[in-house]
Amino acid sequence: KAGVTQTPRYLIKTRGQQVTLSCSPISGHRSVSWYQQTPGQGLQFLFEYFSETQRNKGNFPGRFSGRQFSNSRSEMNVSTLELGDSALYLCASIEGFSGANVLTFGAGSRLTVL
Amino acid sequence: AQKITQTQPGMFVQEKEAVTLDCTYDTSDPSYGLFWYKQPSSGEMIFLIYQGSYDQQNATEGRYSLNFQKARKSANLVISASQLGDSAMYFCAMRERSNQFYFGTGTSLTVIP
Numbered sequence: 311k312a313g314v315t316q317t318p319r320y321l322i323k324t325r326g327q328q329v330t331l332s333c334s335p336i337s338g339h340r341s342v343s344w345y346q347q348t349p350g351q352g353l354q355f356l357f358e359y360f361s362e363t364q365r366n367k368g369n370f371p372g373r374f375s376g377r378q379f380s381n382s383r384s385e386m387n388v389s390t391l392e393l394g395d396s397a398l399y400l401c402a403s404i405e406g407f408s409g410a411n412v413l414t415f416g417a418g419s420r421l422t423v424l
Numbered sequence: 425a426q427k428i429t430q431t432q433p434g435m436f437v438q439e440k441e442a443v444t445l446d447c448t449y450d451t452s453d454p455s456y457g458l459f460w461y462k463q464p465s466s467g468e469m470i471f472l473i474y475q476g477s478y479d480q481q482n483a484t485e486g487r488y489s490l491n492f493q494k495a496r497k498s499a500n501l502v503i504s505a506s507q508l509g510d511s512a513m514y515f516c517a518m519r520e521r522s523n524q525f526y527f528g529t530g531t532s533l534t535v536i537p
Contacts, residue, residue, distance in 0.1 A: 343525070352529035353515065366524050398467055407523040410476065412459060415469035 312337065314416035316401050322422045328389040331419045335382050335403030341365075342384040343413065344376060347398040356399075359384055388421075396423045425450050428516050430528035437506045438536050444491070445501040445531045447516030453477075456520050458499040460490065463513040463530070472514075475499060506535045 315334040323329050335342050343366075344356040355368035359378035376386040382403075388395055398420050402413040429448045437443035449458065460472040475483045475490045483490040491500040503510055516528045 345527075353527040355524065355526075358524070366522070400467075400469060402469070407519070410457065410474040412471045412474060413469075413517075413525060414471065415461075418467045420467070 314401060314403050314414055316399075316416035316419050318419060319417060320420050320422075322424060323391050324424050325391055325393060327391050328387060329391060329421060330385055330387045331399055331401075331421075333384045333386075333401030333403075333416060335384070335401075336405075336414055339403035339405050339414070340382050341404045341407070342378055342382065343402045343404070344384070344386050345400045345402065346370075347400055347418075348396075353400065356386065391423045393423050396421060426528075427451065427526035428518055428528035430516055430531050432531045433529075434532045434534070436534050436536055437503075437510075439508060440505055442502060442504045443506055443533065445503070445514050445516075445533065447499045447501065447528060449497050449499060449516070449518045449526075451497075451518060451520055453520045456518055458490065458492070459517040459519070459525075460488070460499075460501045461515045461517060461527075462510075463515060465512070469515070473501065503533075508535050508537060511535045 317332045341360045343358040345353040347353050357376050358366040362378045373389045378384045398418045400418045402415045456477045458475040461469045463469050473485045473488045473490050475492045487504045489502045513530045515530045518526050
C-alpha cells in the first residue's frame, strides 16, 4: 500500500499570499487530519475530515480551511499568509478509531513565508 | 491543562545503553489510547508503539517498550540498546473517546557513539 502523500514538499510564499496543500491518504483510510508543527510548539491540531465532513477543528483562525473530496483526498488552504504561518504541515490518515488504529503521517509540506 | 506533557526537551544516551523518555497525560475518559512517534530530521512521523488504557500488560515492539503506570497517568517510552539511528524527536500522543489525538511537545534524543 502506498503511504500518505503530501504535495508540495517545500514551498516559499510571501506575506499576504495564499497557499493550498494537498494530501492523499492511504487507500481505504477515510479520515484525514492536519497538523501544524513549529519549533517548540509540538504538533497543533488543525482539523479532521471524515467522509467529506469536518468532524473536529482546532483553535486556528478562519484563514485556515480545509476540505475533503469523495476519494478521501484532502486539501488545506491558508489565506492571507503571515510570517507566523511558516511551519511544517503534516497530514495523517487513519483507517478507523478503534483499538490500536494509528495515525499514519505523510512526509509533510514545509512552508516558508517571507 | 496540557493533555500530554513531555518534560524532557533534550536527552542524551550512549550507544547501546537504554533510555527512558517521560510522558504524562491528563484525561477523564476511561477509554483512551497512548502512542509514541519518532520524527527523524526528515520530518516524517513514524509510529512506534501503542498502549490501550485497558491493556494489562506493558506494550513492547522490538527495542521499544512502554512503561504504563495508569494510576500515575504516565506512559514512558523505554528504548533499549540505543543505536545511532535512534537520534530523533520523540512524541507522545493520546487519543480520547472523541477520537481526537493530542501530542506532546516532544523530546529530542541524541545517541552518542
